[in-house]
Amino acid sequence: MKDTIIALVAVGDKSVQSVREYYVKLKKMGFEVRILTDKPHYFNEKDVRLYTKKIFNYFDKLFFCLNLVSELDKNVLYFDDDYQLSENDIISYIENSISYPFTYLSNWPDGNFYNYKERKCFRYLLEYLEYKKIPLKDFETIWENVSFYNRKANHSLIEKELEIIKPVFDFISLMNDESYTKPFVISGAEGLALSIVMNINDIPFKKISL
Secondary structure, eight states, X not given: OTTEEEEEXXXXXXXXXXXXXXXXXXXXXXXXXXXXXXXXXXXXXXXXXXXXXXXXXXXXXXXXHXXXXXXXXXXXXXXXXXXXOOHHHHHHHHHHHTTSSEEEEEEOTTOSGGGTTTSGGGHHHHHHHHHXXXXXXXXXXXXXXXXXXXXXXXXXXXXXXXXXXXXXXXXXXXXXXXXXXXXXXXXXXXXXXXXXXXXXXXXXXXXXXX
16 A cells, blocks of 8 residues: 555534544554644654644545545545544455555535536526537536545546636535535535536546445
8 A cells, every 4th residue: 555645624623623534544554644624733744744824615525535646656546524534444445446546535515517517506607618629428426525546547637628618616515505605615526527528538437435
């Protein structure tokens, strides 16, 4: 497992408290960990990537992982702050994911995008897809609570394409009350954006269950 590091994000007091104990456990298990946080004093200095934005953007979770792949030339296994796997599950998930550019654990509760596209908040996304002549599909709704980024994937392309589509999701979040509380966070549905990017660029990805 030396080719894989674990990425965590802990921004804000609640998130930091959710992550602190698990961070220590992961270190004791022998895993290499990197953490994006605005509270660096709770963690080992060498593991910290400082988050300096005043308002958290959910896309920064994706960019953090992609940047780690580029910086360290290692696979990255990401966990949300409220999702914790056992050591055996971590090893199993990595072993089952290693053959794919990207894997994830679960989808949104109601399934894929066709079950969500009529919601008012997604009208701007539908307009964008039509404007860019991107074929509408029943895109997988990636819930990136657990996700694996393979170092052999074209992570530079993924990052570039996410940068292009990110403003659409920022606008969606600012123009509806169906997602997250503003102004504390911006964007959301970043797993759907990632799914669209990988679909239109023919980058294979797979759902891996534990």
